[in-house]
Amino acid sequence: MKVVLRNPRREVEVAGNRRVKDVLRELAILPETVLVIRGDDLVTADQVVADTDVIELRPVMSGGRA
Amino acid sequence: MKCRKCGGAAALELRRHNAAFCAPDFIEFFRNQVREAIRRHRMLTRDEPVLVAVSGGKDSLALWDVLAEDGYRTTGLYLDLGIFDYSVESRAKCEAFAAARGLPLVVRRVADEVGAPVPVIKQVTRRPPCSGCGLSKRYLMNRAALEEGIPVVATGHNLDDEAATLFGSVLHWQTESLARQSPALASSHPKLVRKVKPLYRLSERETAAYAFLRRIDYIVEECPFAVGATSIAHKEALNRLEDASPGAKHNFLFGFLDKARPAFERAEEVDLRECARCGQVTTGTLCAFCKLADQVKRAG
Numbered sequence: 001m002k003v004v005l006r007n008p009r010r011e012v013e014v015a016g017n018r019r020v021k022d023v024l025r026e027l028a029i030l031p032e033t034v035l036v037i038r039g040d041d042l043v044t045a046d047q048v049v050a051d052t053d054v055i056e057l058r059p060v061m062s063g064g065r066a
Numbered sequence: 067m068k069c070r071k072c073g074g075a076a077a078l079e080l081r082r083h084n085a086a087f088c089a090p091d092f093i094e095f096f097r098n099q100v101r102e103a104i105r106r107h108r109m110l111t112r113d114e115p116v117l118v119a120v121s122g123g124k125d126s127l128a129l130w131d132v133l134a135e136d137g138y139r140t141t142g143l144y145l146d147l148g149i150f151d152y153s154v155e156s157r158a159k160c161e162a163f164a165a166a167r168g169l170p171l172v173v174r175r176v177a178d179e180v181g182a183p184v185p186v187i188k189q190v191t192r193r194p195p196c197s198g199c200g201l202s203k204r205y206l207m208n209r210a211a212l213e214e215g216i217p218v219v220a221t222g223h224n225l226d227d228e229a230a231t232l233f234g235s236v237l238h239w240q241t242e243s244l245a246r247q248s249p250a251l252a253s254s255h256p257k258l259v260r261k262v263k264p265l266y267r268l269s270e271r272e273t274a275a276y277a278f279l280r281r282i283d284y285i286v287e288e289c290p291f292a293v294g295a296t297s298i299a300h301k302e303a304l305n306r307l308e309d310a311s312p313g314a315k316h317n318f319l320f321g322f323l324d325k326a327r328p329a330f331e332r333a334e335e336v337d338l339r340e341c342a343r344c345g346q347v348t349t350g351t352l353c354a355f356c357k358l359a360d361q362v363k364r365a366g
Binding site: 041042 | 278
C-alpha cells in the first residue's frame with residue numbers, strides 16, 4: 001500500500017492488510033503526532049488498511065517559538 | 067472502535083480521554099471544549115467584538131470557525147511576516163476562509179511596521195528567527211486591536227503549545243514567564259487588550275482533526291524557520307511522554323494552572339509604563355519593539 005508523508009511531501013510503499021497502528025510502528029511514527037487520512041475520512045489506529053489503499057499521514061505539529 | 071456517544075464507527079480516538087468519536091460527535095465535543103474554556107475563564111461575550119489572530123494554519127482557522135459558528139462578533143487579523151512563499155500561501159488561505167464566510171479580515175505587514183520582514187530581522191538581530199517574529203506579533207496584535215477598537219485578542223494556542231511553553235519555562239525556571247502563562251490574561255493597562263486562548267483544552271491532533279473534518283483549507287506546510295526551534299524539540303519530548311502515559315500533557319498543564327501558577331503570579335508584580343517612542347506598554351523606557359525597529363534601521 002502507498003503511504004503519503006508530508007513536510008516534505010513524499011510517498012513510501014509498505015505492506016497492507018494490517019492495522020494502522022502496525023503501519024505507524026513500522027514507520028516509527030507516534031500515533032499522537034499524525035492524522036491518518038484515507039480519502040475524505042479519518043482512520044483510527046485499530047482499523048485494517050488494505051494493500052490497495054492509499055493513506056496520508058499528516059503531521060499535526062505546528063509552531064516554533066525559540 | 068466505536069463512537070462513545072452514538073456507537074457508530076469512530077473517526078478519531080482520544081486516548082487521554084479514553085474515548086473515541088465519530089465525525090459529527092467529535093465536532094460537537096470540540097466545540098464543547100471551546101465553550102468550556104470560554105465559560106471557565108470568562109474569555110468572551112457575544113456583546114463585544116473579538117480579534118482572532120489567524121496564521122492560515124489549522125489552529126487559528128479552527129478557532130475562527132468555532133467562534134464565528136457560535137455567534138461571536140469576530141474579525142480576523144493576519145500578520146504578513148514576509149517569509150517567502152510560506153507567507154504568500156498562508157495569507158491566501160486566510161483571505162479565502164474569510165471571503166467564503168463573509169467575515170472581516172484585517173491584514174498588517176510586519177515589513178511596514180518594523181521596517182523589514184522576518185527573514186531580514188533574523189539576520190539583523192542574530193537571534194533565533196522565532197524570537198523577533200514572536201515579539202513583533204505580540205506587539206502588532208495588541209496595537210491592531212487598539213486601533214480597531216476591539217478589546218480582546220484570541221489566539222489559536224492549543225494544549226501542546228501551552229504544555230511546550232510551560233516545559234521550556236520550567237527547564238530554565240523562567241518565573242516571569244510562568245507568572246504570565248494563562249489561558250486568559252486580563253487587561254492590566256488601558257493600552258493592553260485582553261488576550262485569550264480558547265483552544266488550550268484541545269491537543270493539536272484534535273485541532274487538526276477538527277480542521278480536516280470541517281473541510282477547512284489550511285496550510286499544512288510548516289514555517290521554514292520553525293525547523294530546529296526549541297519549542298518543537300519540547301513538543302517531541304512531551305509526545306513521547308504522552309505515548310507512554312496518555313494524559314501526561316494535559317496533567318502537566320492543568321496541574322500547573324490549578325496548583326502552581328497562582329504562586330508565581332503573586333511573586334511577579336511588574337511596573338508598567340508607556341514607551342517614550344510609540345506609547346505602547348512596556349516595563350522600560352523604550353519598548354522591545356521600538357528597540358528591534360531601531361536595530362533594523364541601523365543595519366539598513
